[in-house]
Amino acid sequence: MEIRLPSDVKLIIEKLRHNGYSGYVVGGCVRDSLRGLTPHDWDLTTSAPPEEIERIFAEYQTVSVGKKYGTVAVIVEGELYEITTYRIDGEYTDSRHPDEVRFSDRLSDDLARRDFTVNAMAYNDEDGLVDLYGGQQDLTNGVIRCVGDPEQRFSEDALRILRALRFAATLGFTIEPATSDAILRQRKLLSDIAGERIREELLKLLCGENTDFVLRRYRSVIAVFIPELKGTFDFEQNSKHHNRDVYRHIVAAVRNIEPLPLLRVTMLFHDIGKPLAQTTDKFGTSHYKNHPKIGAAMTREILRRLCMSSAFIDEVCTLIRWHDERFQPDTVMLKGYLKRLGVEVMQALMLIQHADILAQSKYMREEKLRNLSAVSDELNRIIAAGECYSLRQLCVNGSDLLHIGVSSGVQIGKTLDLLLDKVIAGELPNEKAALLAYAESTIDKES
Structure with missing residues (x-):
């Protein structure tokens, strides 16, 4: 496979060479x-040492x-290019950055x-191509292999452990035995x-094509x-609806x-809240009535620990909280859910x-899928038809209510909500x- 360097990259390498230094593209x-x-x-x-890089590119x-x-x-030309001097890393006492680095003039050291x-x-x-370790x-x-001693590489920066799993998941590669061990x-x-x-x-790992293998093989990681x-x-779930334990169901x-x-x-x-x-009932069948609520609370703490954004955490926890809801292809019911949760969540x-459903056993699978398809069809019909399920779709607003004498902000909100419920239930036209x-x-009644 031919490597085609962008013109800006060629310019950088040429300027380095013109000043007596070697330069290469490297890595990913x-x-x-x-x-x-x-x-x-x-x-x-x-x-080139860092000071020389700055001198060469002073313009x-x-x-x-x-x-x-x-x-x-x-x-x-508006693009940022990182240029790093060949270097030899010292000890990594913080498992992230070398305590010191020594610059080198040999590519092999880097x-x-x-x-x-x-x-x-x-x-x-x-x-x-310069390939000293059989990378090509x-x-x-399709193999992930550490350069040199795997234990040394991982002790230098422990995140490399997760990077190896990420590459295995996203590239579909296997991790060679010594690196895996x-x-x-x-x-x-x-x-x-x-x-x-x-x-x-x-996040990158989870979105990989091979993520299921990685999650199973390296679950302890x-x-x-x-x-x-x-x-x-x-x-084990002890239910006709499941033929996998909870974790294997999650991975599927x-x-x-x-x-x-x-x-x-x-x-x-x-x-995650199921355990x-x-x-368990007297027949030995297990039930998990509150697992969405418990799972959402657990997930919120986990995602906070992983420094996810508040908006992302709220979205995930809402989906977990409602993921096991028994939806039916009922227009009024679905409009009620649309009112409460919104289109994107639904x-x-x-x-x-x-x-x-696809990760569950075959017990009632076709029935569940048929019902879900009917629910999805009706949901899409409601949305496409522009039927009213939200306050912004209601044909009156707060200003209209002010004109007829509803003066309290709280009362305006309650009245709008009541009108929307009546429209959703089909008891009032949205006129x-x-x-x-x-x-x-x-x-008048309140008066």
């Missing part, structure tokens, strides 16, 4: 190019994004410090990683930073839904329930005259 951009993908970012590495705007570690960003072989390749047009072969074979042995290092760093890797999931491991449900962060995170936690909600719940007449009659 080389990996993606060899896979036939267009890289999102082009990172470069060079023998351009530069940003010292990590000068201590040898990285200077150069802005060319490639030796990188995480995985598929990320330890460099390229420029003059020298071609591993890329062809080191991941499992050193998984507890992840307990010292900040929530926001874990968040970014976890995931449980290091989400220990609440341990309760679902091997927890994650696999079944569209790879969007909101939906995948919801499925990961949708049944705490379980009751449409997401249709996808969530579909994924959930201004009829709504105001009814509103006036309620005022």
